[in-house]
Each structure stands twice: as C-alpha cells, then as structure tokens.
Amino acid sequence: MGRLDVFGILSDGTRVDIEMQVINHMNMEKRSLFYWAHMYLHFDALRIGAEYGTLKPAIAINIVRFCFLPQEDPHSRYVIFNPETGHQLSDDMDLHFLEIPKYRKKTVAKMNRIERWLAYFADTLSEHEKEEMKMAAPAVSEAIQATGTFLMDEAAYQNYLARESAIWDYNTDVRENRRRAREEGHAEGLIEGRAEGRAKGLIEGEHHAALRIARMMLAAHKNVAEIEQLCSLSRDEILALQKNDSSM
Numbered sequence: 001m002g003r004l005d006v007f008g009i010l011s012d013g014t015r016v017d018i019e020m021q022v023i024n025h026m027n028m029e030k031r032s033l034f035y036w037a038h039m040y041l042h043f044d045a046l047r048i049g050a051e052y053g054t055l056k057p058a059i060a061i062n063i064v065r066f067c068f069l070p071q072e073d074p075h076s077r078y079v080i081f082n083p084e085t086g087h088q089l090s091d092d093m094d095l096h097f098l099e100i101p102k103y104r105k106k107t108v109a110k111m112n113r114i115e116r117w118l119a120y121f122a123d124t125l126s127e128h129e130k131e132e133m134k135m136a137a138p139a140v141s142e143a144i145q146a147t148g149t150f151l152m153d154e155a156a157y158q159n160y161l162a163r164e165s166a167i168w169d170y171n172t173d174v175r176e177n178r179r180r181a182r183e184e185g186h187a188e189g190l191i192e193g194r195a196e197g198r199a200k201g202l203i204e205g206e207h208h209a210a211l212r213i214a215r216m217m218l219a220a221h222k223n224v225a226e227i228e229q230l231c232s233l234s235r236d237e238i239l240a241l242q243k244n245d246s247s248m
Contacts, residue, residue: 007039008219014057015040015056016061017036017039019032019060019063024064032095033095036060038213040093055092057093059094059095063100064097064098065101066101067099067102074099074100074102075096075097075114076096077094077096078095079091079095098121103124105119108136109132109136111136116136119140210233
C-alpha cells in the first residue's frame with residue numbers, strides 16, 4: 001500500500017474524498033480526475049429518471065509526500081473556469097493538492113488554516129506547538145489526539161508497520177528490477193518486461209479503483225447487489241470490505 005483514503009458525505013450532500021499518497025506512481029493528475037469522476041457520478045444521481053440537478057458537488061483532496069506540480073505554494077486548487085474571463089462554470093468540481101515537501105515551517109500564530117493541516121501531516125509540530133493548536137485549530141488538535149490513540153493501539157500500530165514495510169519492499173523491488181534490466185541490457189527483454197509491467201499495472205489499477213469505489217458506495221449505504229453490479233466485484237470481496245471498514 002502507498003495510500004490512505006477517507007471518504008465522507010457532508011450534510012448538504014457534498015462528497016469529499018481525501019487521499020494520502022506516499023509513493024509517486026506518476027499520472028497523479030489523471031488518477032485524481034479518475035477518482036473524482038467516479039465519486040461524482042456513481043451515486044443516487046445516476047439512477048434512471050434522475051435529474052442533473054440531483055448531482056452533488058465532489059471535492060477531492062490529495063495529500064502527497066512528493067512534489068509534482070510546478071508552483072512553489074504547497075496548496076494548489078483546481079476548478080472548472082473560462083481561462084479568458086475567469087468565470088467559474090460550476091463549483092461541483094473541486095480538486096486540491098497538498099504537497100507536504102513544499103511546506104515551510106512557521107509559528108502556529110502565523111499559520112493559516114491550510115498550513116496548520118500541512119504542519120500536522122508533515123509531523124513537524126513540537127509538544128508546545130501541539131498545545132497551541134488546541135486553541136488555534138481545535139480540528140487539527142483532535143486529529144493529533146486521534147493519531148496518538150492510533151499509535152497506542154497495538155493492532156493498529158502493527159498494521160501501520162506492515163504498510164510501511166510493504167512500501168519499503170515495493171521501492172526495493174523497483175530498484176532491483178531496474179538494476180537487473182541495466183545489467184542484462186537486452187532490448188528484447190526490456191520491451192517484454194515493460195509490456196508485461198504495463199498489463200499487470202493496468203489490471204491491478206482497475207481492481208484497486210473498483211475496491212475504492214466500492215468503499216465509497218458502502219459509506220453511502222448502497223446495497224451489496226448494486227455495488228457488485230457496478231464495480232464488477234464478487235459478493236465476498238464487497239462483504240470483506242464492509243466487515244473491514246466497520247471494524248476500523
């Protein structure tokens with residue numbers, strides 16, 4: 001795993017998906033658009049006879065531990081607008097990117113709301129600053145307390161270690177495969193390897209996307225049969241997701 005996802009629905013029906021991305025798998029922009037599109041469409045608004053007015057805004061928040069956008073600001077927001085007039089067509093599409101490495105630490109008093117969350121995700125707050133956060137940003141303070149609870153829970157901590165280990169193994173495998181490819185130096189082998197890797201990656205990516213959409217639909221209280229048909233997943237896979245999410 002190289003990601004952590006949280007999905008929720010606000011009181012006005014707005015869908016919000018928060019993705020924590022550790023590894024840069026490339027094509028981050030397209031990945032974010034793909035998940036946003038599924039979040040926007042695959043709910044009640046797609047039912048037969050539904051009106052377009054039933055579509056609800058969808059907000060995708062991508063928190064990444066790498067730099068991939070050209071601007072220096074760690075927070076980037078993208079919406080649909082006319083580049084000539086600046087007129088925003090709709091507020092239904094809202095994509096945010098928080099690039100943690102671009103965050104530059106400052107005192108809590110001088111932080112804006114986004115910077116406070118960046119400081120939390122960057123894990124740069126001292127104990128004194130965490131106390132300051134309780135007054136300045138109660139929501140961030142609650143997140144800090146939840147993190148502490150998570151780390152004190154042995155089972156959750158072991159899951160965290162397993163995830164970090166998987167990321168380490170993935171990076172090691174990538175480096176090793178590249179080294180072997182350079183040593184072998186056979187063009188035919190490289191071509192076959194790339195083709196095989198692309199095919200495998202496509203299959204894994206599609207399955208991961210289906211699981212992610214299924215989680216969103218479960219959070220929206222959709223029935224298993226509907227999810228099974230839409231996501232092309234087995235009933236057992238969906239029930240396993242439901243059981244796992246309910247135990248977290």
